[in-house]
Amino acid sequence: MKHLLKDLYRSKAGLFGAVLLVVIVALALLAPVLDLPDPTRGDLRARLAGPTWAGLFSPGAHPLGTDEVGRDILSRLIHGSRMTLMVATTAVVLGGVVGTVLGILAGYKGGIVDRILMRLVDIQLAIPLMLLALLVVAALGPSIQNVVLVLALTSWIRYARIIRAQVLSLREREFVQSARAIGASTLRIMFLHILPNVLTPALVVGTLELARVIIMDAALSFLGLGVQPPTPSWGRMLADGRVYLSSAWWTVTFPGLAIVLTVLSVNLFGDWLRDYFDPKTRSAK
Numbered sequence: 001m002k003h004l005l006k007d008l009y010r011s012k013a014g015l016f017g018a019v020l021l022v023v024i025v026a027l028a029l030l031a032p033v034l035d036l037p038d039p040t041r042g043d044l045r046a047r048l049a050g051p052t053w054a055g056l057f058s059p060g061a062h063p064l065g066t067d068e069v070g071r072d073i074l075s076r077l078i079h080g081s082r083m084t085l086m087v088a089t090t091a092v093v094l095g096g097v098v099g100t101v102l103g104i105l106a107g108y109k110g111g112i113v114d115r116i117l118m119r120l121v122d123i124q125l126a127i128p129l130m131l132l133a134l135l136v137v138a139a140l141g142p143s144i145q146n147v148v149l150v151l152a153l154t155s156w157i158r159y160a161r162i163i164r165a166q167v168l169s170l171r172e173r174e175f176v177q178s179a180r181a182i183g184a185s186t187l188r189i190m191f192l193h194i195l196p197n198v199l200t201p202a203l204v205v206g207t208l209e210l211a212r213v214i215i216m217d218a219a220l221s222f223l224g225l226g227v228q229p230p231t232p233s234w235g236r237m238l239a240d241g242r243v244y245l246s247s248a249w250w251t252v253t254f255p256g257l258a259i260v261l262t263v264l265s266v267n268l269f270g271d272w273l274r275d276y277f278d279p280k281t282r283s284a285k
Contacts, residue, residue, distance in 0.1 A: 007276055014275075017268025024262055028081040039079040040230040042069035048248045065250040067241060073250065077258050080232040084262070087144060087227070088213040091151035096206045098152065099159025100198065104190050106160065107167025118164070121157045129154045133216060137225040147226050151216055155209050162205055166198045200277050207270035211263045218259050234259050 008014050027034075043066070051065040064073040106117040124132070136150040170176060171194070179189050220226035221235025229236065234255045241251025 004276065008272065011272050011275075013268045014272025017265045017270075017272065020261060020265035021269055024081060024265065025085065027078050028085050031078045031082055034078065036075040036078060037072040039071060039076040039232045042067075042071045044070050046070040048244065048251070050248070051250050064254050065248070067237070067251050068244060068248075073237075073254055076232040076237060077234070077254060080234050080237065080255075081258065081262070083144075083227050083231060083233050084214060084217060087148055087151070087217050088210055091148045091213050091217075092155060092206050092210050094148065095152035095155030095209070096159050096202055099156035100163050100195075100202050102156070103160040103163025104167050104194055104198065107164040108171050108186070108190050108194060114164070117160065121160055124154075124157050130216065130219065133220060134223070134225065137220060142225045142228055144227060147217060147220060150220075151213050154216065155213060158209060159202060159205055162201055163198050166201055167194055170194050170197055204270065204274045204277060207266065207273050211266040211270065214259065214263055214266070 008018060046062065046066050047070045048068060049062050049066045049070070051063060052061070053063055062072050062074070064077070066072055067076070102117055106114040133150045133154055136153065137146055140146040140149070176189060176193055179193050184193075217226055218233075218235035218238070221233040222239045224236075224239065226235055227233040237255035238252050238259075241248070241255065244251050
């Protein structure tokens with residue numbers, strides 16, 4: 001852990017991404033205890049009020065302005081981050097579990113099992129992921145559970161391909177051959193011997209997948225197929241504010257900036273994490 005933190009400190013981009021991500025997650029976790037206006041309650045008297053720092057700490061202040069029905073944008077951004085991060089993290093974990101298990105199964109068993117699973121991966125890769133997401137959500141209906149399901153459905157394939165490639169080399173290693181020689185069962189070998197050795201690449205893939213899933217979640221919400229009102233979400237804020245782009249720029253600028261900064265922080269931290277666990281990259285440095 002000490003060596004990991006030292007390496008992170010030496011990487012300016014990785015450190016910036018990690019710090020920014022910690023700040024975003026902290027704000028999301030602390031949203032219920034922060035003294036913020038109700039993100040779902042509007043005030044037509046303050047409709048489309050512009051950003052102002054005057055009286056920042058006074059009641060009724062709107063430092064990032066208000067939207068078309070007078071809801072505080074700062075409050076909606078912070079509360080919306082909770083939903084965005086919860087949906088994205090749940091989808092990445094669910095997709096990671098499914099993809100890792102199937103990747104181990106395909107890589108270790110080989111044969112017909114490997115061919116079937118990899119053809120499923122090829123078929124899904126041939127379908128545009130956004131189109132697949134739209135079809136599934138439109139068929140099942142817009143809800144948080146369905147959004148998580150469809151985002152997990154679009155992410156498992158990356159885990160499966162990378163983990164399978166790792167397992168193809170691991171299954172010929174001495175410790176796997178020894179376990180097989182002493183009569184260890186297939187399940188025991190896969191989940192007690194192989195799984196711990198593929199958790200690191202799975203973690204790196206999950207970090208990079210998180211950024212893509214956040215964007216897809218925002219896109220679905222923008223199209224009205226994601227998180228439904230009155231629950232705040234960044235994509236929905238963009239959709240609602242696009243009508244007022246020319247007269248109230250803050251209604252779309254700040255939600256868009258929140259998405260950009262979150263995705264940027266995840267990508268920078270994920271790139272550093274990939275480089276840290278890649279011996280070739282580390283030796284090149």
